[in-house]
Amino acid sequence: MRLPNWVGDVVMATPALAALRAxxxxxxxxxxGRPYLAGLVRGLTSIxxxxxxxxxxxxxxxxxxxxxxxxxVLLPDSVRSxxxxxxxxxxxxxxxxxxxxxxxxxxxxxxxxxxxxxxxPISMVERYLRITRALGCADADRRTRLAxxxxxxxxVAKRLAEAGLAPRQRTLLVTPxxxxxxxxxxxxxxxxxxxxxxGRRHGLAxxxxxxxxxxxxxxxxxxxxxxxxxxxxxxxxxLAELVALIAGxxxxxxxxxxxxxxxxxxxxxxxxxxxxxxxxxxAHQLERQRVLREDVACSPCGLKACPIDQRCMTRIAPERVxxxxxxxxx
Numbered sequence: 455m456r457l458p459n460w461v462g463d464v465v466m467a468t469p470a471l472a473a474l475r476a477x478x479x480x481x482x483x484x485x486x487g488r489p490y491l492a493g494l495v496r497g498l499t500s501i502x503x504x505x506x507x508x509x510x511x512x513x514x515x516x517x518x519x520x521x522x523x524x525x526x527v528l529l530p531d532s533v534r535s536x537x538x539x540x541x542x543x544x545x546x547x548x549x550x551x552x553x554x555x556x557x558x559x560x561x562x563x564x565x566x567x568x569x570x571x572x573x574x575p576i577s578m579v580e581r582y583l584r585i586t587r588a589l590g591c592a593d594a595d596r597r598t599r600l601a602x603x604x605x606x607x608x609x610v611a612k613r614l615a616e617a618g619l620a621p622r623q624r625t626l627l628v629t630p631x632x633x634x635x636x637x638x639x640x641x642x643x644x645x646x647x648x649x650x651x652x653g654r655r656h657g658l659a660x661x662x663x664x665x666x667x668x669x670x671x672x673x674x675x676x677x678x679x680x681x682x683x684x685x686x687x688x689x690x691x692x693l694a695e696l697v698a699l700i701a702g703x704x705x706x707x708x709x710x711x712x713x714x715x716x717x718x719x720x721x722x723x724x725x726x727x728x729x730x731x732x733x734x735x736x737a738h739q740l741e742r743q744r745v746l747r748e749d750v751a752c753s754p755c756g757l758k759a760c761p762i763d764q765r766c767m768t769r770i771a772p773e774r775v776x777x778x779x780x781x782x783x784x
Contacts, residue, residue, distance in 0.1 A: 652705070
């Protein structure tokens with residue numbers, strides 16, 4: 455299976471992986487994807503190996519030929535992702551076909567959900583499961599799942615202890631960034647107010663885990679807080695460590711990004727700030743989430759950078775986040 459490139463989308467693809475495993479328990483299932491995703495899918499029983507995507511079409515063709523694969527399930531929609539399996543002559547190539555060229559590269563081309571020629575937003579979990587169903591694989595588990603490495607739990611616990619946290623201290627894990635773009639970012643000042651209040655009210659230590667390039671954002675939140683916050687910026691937290699961090703948290707707070715989906719897959723309650731993206735794409739397992747958004751006319755716009763005042767995010771008041779956290783924690 456060729457995995458998506460976004461962390462959240464990979465997590466939402468785990469039910470499709472489970473369907474493949476249930477339908478073909480004896481098959482060798484290999485997850486191909488960007489190298490940094492290896493730590494995210496580590497330990498999943500639905501895959502047997504991870505294949506880092508080779509750089510360049512020729513190298514990828516050689517990699518796929520060497521694997522002698524019978525099927526390739528393509529979760530990305532791009533022509534580029536389908537070209538190498540076609541050139542490698544993989545017998546079954548399944549995925550969505552939005553245009554004639556992509557359709558020509560597939561043996562099983564699905565029409566994307568649409569009405570009147572426009573894409574219909576559906577949960578990415580359902581979108582990926584439609585591909586495996588087209589291959590005769592019945593749904594096995596519609597819930598997203600991830601595994602947590604025991605050794606990494608210990609690594610994370612040691613790192614938190616070195617930062618001054620007491621053993622078994624309950625934490626509020628804050629992931630303030632967004633690889634998608636600045637339009638998804640909730641203001642640092644809002645984060646600071648909410649973290650102070652949630653931490654005090656529920657006895658939680660605030661731990662901020664920035665992604666690469668988000669260190670300044672994390673520091674801005676910590677500086678704006680009245681209480682102490684642990685910022686795990688140096689060394690940077692790996693994706694596999696982030697999974698272990700979230701698994702041990704009492705609550706995860708962040709934007710509509712990958713860590714949100716990691717929390718959901720691990721059963722950790724999450725408060726989610728969402729603005730420029732359509733919430734219908736991620737509407738699954740909502741019972742332990744609180745998805746907060748503002749009903750403004752320009753949302754969802756899908757833009758990476760807001761051309762006006764980012765009102766869809768700035769108008770989400772910290773008090774709403776504090777109230778949502780209280781619902782989940784009590």
